[in-house]
Amino acid sequence: MKNVTSPKIQPELQRIIDARHHDPFAVLGRHSQDKKVVVRAHLPYAEEVHIAEGNLPLQRIPHTDLFEWQGKPEQVPERYRLIWRDADHHEHIAHDPYCFPPQVPDFDLYLFGEGKHWHAYRFLGAHPHQADGVAGVLFAVWAPSAERVSVVGGFNRWDGRVHPMRVRGGSGVWELFIPNLSPGDLYKFEVRNRHSGAILLKSDPYGQQFELRPSTATIVTKPDTHAWQDAEWLEKRRNADWLHQPMSVYEVHLGSWRRGWEGEFLNYREMAHQLVEYVKELGFSHIELLPITEHPFDASWGYQTSGYYAPTSRFGTPEDFRYFVDYCHQHDIGVILDWVPAHFPKDASGLARFDGEALYEHTDPRKGEHLDWGTLIFNFGRYEVKNFLLSSALFWIEEYHLDGLRVDAVASMLYLDYSRKEGEWIPNKYGGRENLEAIDFMRELNTVVHSEHPGALVIAEESTSWPQVTRPTYLGGLGFSMKWNMGWMNDTLHYIAENPIHRRYHHDKLTFSMLYCFTENFMLPFSHDEVVHGKGSMINKMPGDEWQRFANLRLLYLYMFTHPGKKLLFMGTEFGQGTEWNSATVLDWYVIEYDFHKGMKQLVADLNRLYRDSPELHYYEFEWQGFSWIDCHDADQSILSYLRKKDDDFLVVLVNFTPVPRQGYRIGVPRSGRYTEIFNSDSHFYAGSGVGNGGIDLIAEDHPWMNHPYSITLTVPPLAGLVIKPDPLPEPVLIAAEEEEPLTAELAEAATSEEEVVEEQAAVAPATKTTAAPVRVADAEELAQPE
Structure with a gap:
């Protein structure tokens, strides 16, 4: 073996020493040279180095941390190991990383x-x-x-x-x-x-x-070894007609929903058991998680993401999160992740100027920076950046079996001038303000997700009037499954905050939503955004004394659950938490012991069951045939009445936004027969006053009203809503007879008698108006009983 003693360092070797070489494999590792083999290693902490196979010593190139050996090819295998000893006499042995060929295809x-x-x-x-x-x-x-x-x-x-x-x-x-x-x-x-x-x-x-x-x-994360038990759920999701199924979402921030006795975060596994039990009790179909993608700052709630492929370590390991999702699926609860492709934080360890220059973001801050949020905007026009985000979306659906993504801040992606003054933004190539690259990204995102994973949802948090957000991409839409109905949410909250005596002047805020309600696939959100930053809790948005505030909120939730659109409620709003949400503390669980809060929680549970068990309320949430007004003009009394329908079945909904009960209030209905009150938000079960029509048959009169051929009179409770159901239509009389035999006199007489009975029942006089106690929604085997 020849000892290397040349004092002159070759430029290639100097670049290795200076850590500036773009291809260290050209210098380090095993190389053929003039019928010999040269092995080089750069080991800054080594005192001596040997090739394990043959115990062949490498010589130090003077004044460097480079070591070299030269010899015959047969003396050193292709995949050799190095043994090196450091200054503390610790011995290390491993295969040389620089003796392997490229591994990425x-x-x-x-x-x-x-x-x-x-x-x-x-x-x-x-x-x-x-x-x-x-x-x-x-x-x-x-x-x-x-x-x-x-x-x-x-x-x-x-x-x-x-x-x-x-x-x-x-x-x-x-x-x-x-x-x-x-x-x-x-x-x-x-x-x-x-x-x-x-x-x-x-x-x-x-x-x-x-x-x-x-x-x-x-x-470094180990490969997925989780033994998934949710195959039945995934198959059901793949084949489901989600457009016509009930969907009620419980939005959760895991860090503040519950914690341990000493204030520590719960593990994903602990959270799975407690959260699923609670969500099942309340009847929600899905959980939506505020971002659990890794993030450096707790107070960002996860919206300043640093790890687009990592569940946050605050609550455990990736395997723990797989358990969480699997456990939810085994108990028929879907899981949606809040996902943030619009922007990312400037943290030095993250994506910002990743290789020393703008890489994931735009170079020009007029396109690459959110001034309001202090974050950076993805460069959606760069293929590798688009790939990063598309791959992230599929990663969560494939590797963690998530059922959908709620895409945050879509409006900020659509518009180049979003929250910018004149001169602070750059127009697109056509001179417009639309972000063409972001639009292409979103269309590709939705196309890929829906084609690769039928049944998986992509939901847009989009607050503008951009058209066709939820229409297919082949029709020119963005292709989202649903979008949040921010217009309905804002109008409804503005209306409900008014003093009841003034609501007659704002009646259009309730009726306006029906002008656009079916132009998109809408979800109705009362989300975390409505209970932070000084906006107050949901219960504190309501006017009046304590009784009126809770009555208003119960009425608001009934209106929400009977209005077309999938439903979403943020944690704590289901029991009327009094304080604004604080991500640093847990919810005020103790208040559930008080009657008003306990009643609110029961109301939400019963609304979820009513919604789930009534196709009239959920089958046509995105189509006109599921809704029609009875009366939308009674602004003076602040009352709305409407029908929710599925084919020939329907429910009558009446909501009263004043604290005045109405006796003998008449509304039109489409057919004769008996009607029954099946839900009343003023029920004693919900800590209401108990005014209503519980236990009373409401018989439709042959008295046309409000463009309907029949009508009923009823008692309308104060600050409350009613859901009324007609008796089912009588089954038609089917007579089995031989084709060639005429109808006998006996059978004809029997059929005539049955028709007379039906007509006689329909002609029964209406019941006297009453303030009898209303009924709570009953389970399938439970009869509705008056209080």
Whole structure:
């Protein structure tokens, strides 16, 4: 073996020493040279180095941390191990990372560069991997403006000189396979910018687990080994006609819903059992989680995301979160994730200027920065950025079996001038204010999700009048499953905040929603946004004394559950929490012991059951045939009445927004027969006054009213709503007879008698008006009883 003693360092070697080489594999590792083999290693903390196979010593290149061996090819295998001893006489042995060929397939790089790699998370990031039978971890990261990228962690003393990566051609992707690493190891990427020389320490954009804040290192995550038990749920979701099924969502911030006795966060597993039990009790069909994607700042509620592929470590591990979702599915509860593709925080360890230059964001702050939020905006026109977000969306649906995504801040994505003054934004290529790249991204997002995962939902939080948000992309729409009805929410809350004596002047705020109600697939939200930033709690938005505030809120919820549109309530609003939501503390659970709050919680549970069990309320929520007005003009008495329908079945809904009870109030109905009050928000069961029509048959009179051929008179409770159901139509008389035989006289007489009975029942006089106690919604086997 020839000893290397030349004092002159070759430029290629100097770039390795200076940690500035874009392809360390060109220098380090095993190389053929003039019928010999050269093995080089750069080990800054080594005192001596040997090749394990043959115990062949490497010689230090003077005044460097480079070691070299030269010899015959047969002396060193292709995949050799290095043994090195440090200054503390600790011995280390591992395969040389620089003796392995590239591991990331060229096809993955091609698809990624085209923005068409929907599963980029499968090769980017850190993945336990085997290369030629050697176990380790494969790292890959996109940093096209980097001069050098290194993997750093406790395994190399966080020193960027030890494990520099190789760049894969013009893709901008850097990769390195490091043997002997395993799940649980901490790491980051050290990035040196090619222009400025600035050195940045970055978390992995594709990291699937992170340290608990305030630490920001990424954790190598083991492959999914969870034994999923939700196949039946997923099959049902895939085949479901969700447009015509009830959907009632409980929006939850996990960090403040409940905590342990000492104020500590609950684990995802603990949360699963407690939350599912509660949600099942109240009858919700889905849970929507405020962002549990990793985020550095608790008070952001998760909306300043740093880990787009990682459930936050505040509540446990990725395996714990898989358990959470699986447990929900096993108990017939869907899980929706609040997902934030509009913007990201400026934290130094995150996506901001990832390789020393604007990479995930726009270079020009007029397109790349949210001034109000202090965050950066994704560059949706860059294929790799679009790929990052599309892959993230599919990741949560595929790897965690989530049932849908609620896309935050869609309006800010649609408009280039969103919350900007003149001169603070750049028009698109046509001179308009529409963000064309973001529009294309959203259409592709929805197309991919719906084609890959039928039944999965993508819900837009969109507050403008942008057309066709929920219409298919092939018809020119954005392709979302649903959008939040922010107009209905704002109008309704403004109306209900008025003193009842003034509501007659604002009647149009209730009726206006029906002019556009079926132009989109709407969800009706009373979300976290309505109970923060000084807006007060839902109960404190209501006017009047304590009784009136709770009566108003009960009425508001009945109006919501009988209005077309899927439903969403934020945690705490279901029992009328008195204080505004504070993410740093848990809900005021103790108030449920008080009658008003207990009644509110029972009302929401019964509304959910009524909604779930009544096709009239949920089947045609997005179509005109499910709704018609009885009377929308009674502004003087602030009363609305309408029908909710499915085919020939219907329910009558009447809501009274004044504290004045109305005796003998007449409304039109479409057919004769008996009607029964099946829900009354003023019931004693809900801590109401008990005014209503419970236990009384309401018989329709042959008295045309409000463009209907029949009418009923009833007692209308104060600040309350009623749901009234007609008796089912009598079954037609079917007579089995031979075709050739004429109807006998006996059968004809029997049929005539039955018709007379039906006519006689329909002609019964209406019941006397009453203030008898109303009834609560009954379960299937429970009879409605008067109090």
